[in-house]
Amino acid sequence: MFGLNKKDTSFLLIVIALTMATPILLQPFAEGSELAQFNGGYPDLMQKIAIFGIFAVGFNILFGLTGYLSFGHAAFLGIGSYAAVWMMKLLTMNVIPAILLAMIVSGLFAAAIGYVSLRRSGIYFSILTLAFAQMSYKMAYSVLTPLTNGETGLQLALDDPRILDGAAEGSSLPVTNIFGIAMNSSYKLEALGRVFTFNVGYYFCAFIAILAFYVAIRLFRSPFGMMLRAVKSNQQRMTYTGLDPKPYTLAAFVISGMYAGLAGGLLAAMDPLAGADRMLWTASGEVVIMTILGGAGTLMGPVLGAGVIKYLENIFSKINEGVLHDWFSFLPDGVENVVIWVFARFTGEGWHLTLGVTFMLVVTFLPGGLIEGLRRLSKRVKHGSQKRDKYDDPDPEHRPEPGKRVAGE
Amino acid sequence: METILLQLLNGLDKGSAYALIALGLTLIFGTLGVVNFAHGAIFMIGAFCAVTLSKLLNLSFETIDPEKVDFLGNPAKIKTPYVEAWFGPDFGHALIDWSVPLAILFSIPIMIAVGFAMERGLIKHFYKRPHADQILVTFGLAIVLQEVIKYFYGANPISTPAPDAFKGSFDFGAMLGFDPNMIIYPYWRLIYFGFAALVIGAVFSFLQFTTFGMVVRAGMADRETVGLLGINIDRRFTIMFGLAAAVAGVAGVMYAPILSPNYHMGMDFLVLCFVVVVVGGMGSLPGAVAAGFLLGILESFSSMNAVKSLLPGIDQIIIYVVAIVILLTRPRGLMGKKGVMEE
Numbered sequence: 001m002f003g004l005n006k007k008d009t010s011f012l013l014i015v016i017a018l019t020m021a022t023p024i025l026l027q028p029f030a031e032g033s034e035l036a037q038f039n040g041g042y043p044d045l046m047q048k049i050a051i052f053g054i055f056a057v058g059f060n061i062l063f064g065l066t067g068y069l070s071f072g073h074a075a076f077l078g079i080g081s082y083a084a085v086w087m088m089k090l091l092t093m094n095v096i097p098a099i100l101l102a103m104i105v106s107g108l109f110a111a112a113i114g115y116v117s118l119r120r121s122g123i124y125f126s127i128l129t130l131a132f133a134q135m136s137y138k139m140a141y142s143v144l145t146p147l148t149n150g151e152t153g154l155q156l157a158l159d160d161p162r163i164l165d166g167a168a169e170g171s172s173l174p175v176t177n178i179f180g181i182a183m184n185s186s187y188k189l190e191a192l193g194r195v196f197t198f199n200v201g202y203y204f205c206a207f208i209a210i211l212a213f214y215v216a217i218r219l220f221r222s223p224f225g226m227m228l229r230a231v232k233s234n235q236q237r238m239t240y241t242g243l244d245p246k247p248y249t250l251a252a253f254v255i256s257g258m259y260a261g262l263a264g265g266l267l268a269a270m271d272p273l274a275g276a277d278r279m280l281w282t283a284s285g286e287v288v289i290m291t292i293l294g295g296a297g298t299l300m301g302p303v304l305g306a307g308v309i310k311y312l313e314n315i316f317s318k319i320n321e322g323v324l325h326d327w328f329s330f331l332p333d334g335v336e337n338v339v340i341w342v343f344a345r346f347t348g349e350g351w352h353l354t355l356g357v358t359f360m361l362v363v364t365f366l367p368g369g370l371i372e373g374l375r376r377l378s379k380r381v382k383h384g385s386q387k388r389d390k391y392d393d394p395d396p397e398h399r400p401e402p403g404k405r406v407a408g409e
Numbered sequence: 410m411e412t413i414l415l416q417l418l419n420g421l422d423k424g425s426a427y428a429l430i431a432l433g434l435t436l437i438f439g440t441l442g443v444v445n446f447a448h449g450a451i452f453m454i455g456a457f458c459a460v461t462l463s464k465l466l467n468l469s470f471e472t473i474d475p476e477k478v479d480f481l482g483n484p485a486k487i488k489t490p491y492v493e494a495w496f497g498p499d500f501g502h503a504l505i506d507w508s509v510p511l512a513i514l515f516s517i518p519i520m521i522a523v524g525f526a527m528e529r530g531l532i533k534h535f536y537k538r539p540h541a542d543q544i545l546v547t548f549g550l551a552i553v554l555q556e557v558i559k560y561f562y563g564a565n566p567i568s569t570p571a572p573d574a575f576k577g578s579f580d581f582g583a584m585l586g587f588d589p590n591m592i593i594y595p596y597w598r599l600i601y602f603g604f605a606a607l608v609i610g611a612v613f614s615f616l617q618f619t620t621f622g623m624v625v626r627a628g629m630a631d632r633e634t635v636g637l638l639g640i641n642i643d644r645r646f647t648i649m650f651g652l653a654a655a656v657a658g659v660a661g662v663m664y665a666p667i668l669s670p671n672y673h674m675g676m677d678f679l680v681l682c683f684v685v686v687v688v689g690g691m692g693s694l695p696g697a698v699a700a701g702f703l704l705g706i707l708e709s710f711s712s713m714n715a716v717k718s719l720l721p722g723i724d725q726i727i728i729y730v731v732a733i734v735i736l737l738t739r740p741r742g743l744m745g746k747k748g749v750m751e752e
Binding site for chain 1: 444531534538540541542544545546548549550551552553555556557560676680683684687691721722725726729730732733736737740
């Protein structure tokens, strides 16, 4: 089905089912219960998970397949956001043209930046992309202020032309929509003591994310994807075979830039605002972390990484000392205070500490990411403690090689 | 003329900081072959050593002076730092005043210990792993160190003044025959430059003129052969890591009066210093120093009004533009050696 083999089709169908059911799955705790604060089923978070999933899937097409580690991918996210907001200011609040423009513009930028950066590999490539991203960030703050509105960020205004929509009525800003259905409208369902929110914006993001995921599967399985893996494993051998790796890597760079632009456009579609902060190199670092944490080079890994990080970020930030007191009140006083002190360092404000420590542990002990961890676990369960053979996996894409990450080594 | 001279001077102190950090990065890369993204964090820890020492010296106890009253009519409380009580007011005050230079002595053992701990505890396990893994794990470490510092010192910059003796500015213009007050330059920045030159000179002569340095250089050229000669090269490389950490640390200590330390200063510098290292040529020590000063000076020149009116916004991006141009025209950087980090 859809040009996929049986295994991939069922894989895609599972992903679709999971995505569609997210508003229910992320709402496991009854309203008003102790644990209700860990429900993640509100639109803002779910949209972010879908959007950053797209971003990470795109990043993975470059990093996971070709091994080129870009440290400046957030630039395309920012450029996409700016392009989308401009489309909403000038043409219409319908999100479709905005997203298309975001993809086109970021694709063009990716072609230009990629053409230059891909002349080098290894750490030089990382530094070049980082330099380009920092340049875009600094320019958005300074010279390009007429286009980007500098520190305030690009926002909608009442006197924007919006040619297709006509003049704004009343004094409130228009909301983003898709053919008249507002993005922020949602349907709430109360059942089983839980409130499920089905949000138009989320389902729109989810739809796009599934499309993007489908394209990624096709790409992974295509001859083109095979070429990209060849770039990663041995460029020299590829050249000797009579193939030029350049066009393939550039194409991968542009595709992954367009994915980033799409994610940026979606961010703007959910909340019509674009700021230069999205291009900062820490944002680029975030997508690297997501991809590695989930498992670079696998299909599901980046999505999983994005979901886990965005969910935990939300949840961890909520846990303060008061919550910890409730949890550990069964302990004797002295012990309780020590335990709470330790946990408080890692929660609330300390979320980044947790992220850093987790990331270090994953890179050190589990280079294949969470996917690799799950695989090992399921193997343990299946085969007991018998010795694992590294090469018995029938599906090579799902077994990322630890090592050989940066091309050109 | 005088504006050019002024910008040249302004570029020197920033260039010194770049050069010192880039020197440490290159030392680590040249010896251990590790790309250390946590080096900026080491610079930051150095700066916080200065903060810590100045806080320690300022620890004080309160006494009640029955003769004076404050504006509410209560007996006035007078804070006396312990050091002033112990060593007499004059010497104690001098100690507090000179806390930043003193912090150099205080920081060197700490930084060497931090360096050893990092190398033995973490980076050792990454020698055989690809560069991307090294980048990622040290990036994670940098985040962790940054958050730890943020927990202990808060998110706001902490101002750490230079000694009173160096508070003023030096009238350079008058010395060279220009009008007075045309070219003035804060003493501390002058000292920073001198200090950086001293440290760089010391590192180079250590590598060039001592037996230890000779062995290290031999190890950089061919680690395996040196190992086969019965020399424990790993231990020497670990010591070099400690040395590189100490260089970045003292660079941070001395920079504290110029830029009030905050927890993300390390990351801010790190990105620039990587650009510096790459421009200088991966693995080349003179290249790193030269590129550090070059980029520092270029950065300050591009912030001149004349240049800015010609090319608006250039001061923000000049470093990156230079980096891109150099990497594309001289792929190995200014003084890069063949065979380092190549295909």
